[in-house]
Amino acid sequence: MIEQTFVALKPDAVQRGLTGEIIKRFEQVGMKIVAMKMVWVTPEFSKKHYREHVDKPFYKGLEEFIIQGPVIGMVLEGVSSVDTVRKMVGSTEPKSAAPGTIRGDFSHHSYSYADQKGIPIKNLIHASGNKKDAEYEIALWFTKSEMHNYKTVHEVHTQ
Numbered sequence: 001m002i003e004q005t006f007v008a009l010k011p012d013a014v015q016r017g018l019t020g021e022i023i024k025r026f027e028q029v030g031m032k033i034v035a036m037k038m039v040w041v042t043p044e045f046s047k048k049h050y051r052e053h054v055d056k057p058f059y060k061g062l063e064e065f066i067i068q069g070p071v072i073g074m075v076l077e078g079v080s081s082v083d084t085v086r087k088m089v090g091s092t093e094p095k096s097a098a099p100g101t102i103r104g105d106f107s108h109h110s111y112s113y114a115d116q117k118g119i120p121i122k123n124l125i126h127a128s129g130n131k132k133d134a135e136y137e138i139a140l141w142f143t144k145s146e147m148h149n150y151k152t153v154h155e156v157h158t159q
Ligand code: CDP
Pocket: 053, 058, 061, 062, 091, 092, 111, 120, 121, 122, 123, 125, 126, 127, 129
């Protein structure tokens, strides 16, 4: 039941100074940060990370957005972490993301607004969609030596 998931704080989260606010939420629920680093994503790396979206019409704007500034990548570990983190992140479209979610609390643009302006949807954060994607993304972003093994207080007090 304990599993790992991959999260990236996109350039808008870094540039808006929201990384602490977002990471705090994961720490608050007891997720364990197993790995973390700041990376400037290249177009080649973006195509590997977003391999399922490369041929979609929105990919060009997405790539321009994701390579536009540094990103913070991290691996979070916890009970059903893939689903829990997705729930905390909220819907892809900020306008539809529920209050209380990261996207719902810190962004509000709609698909139609972004399309009309010809700008990408800036929704602050990426989180793996399922366990298989999580395994692929963790291996893409981190080497084994960048993954850290330690005990959190939750492992001591919430067994
Ligand atoms: O990130 P999430 O898994 O919620 O959504 P996705 O469907 O996997 O799409 C990946 C990313 O592409 C989104 O987070 C958006 O940044 C972007 N996207 C977009 O700009 N316009 C769309 N119509 C769909 C996705």
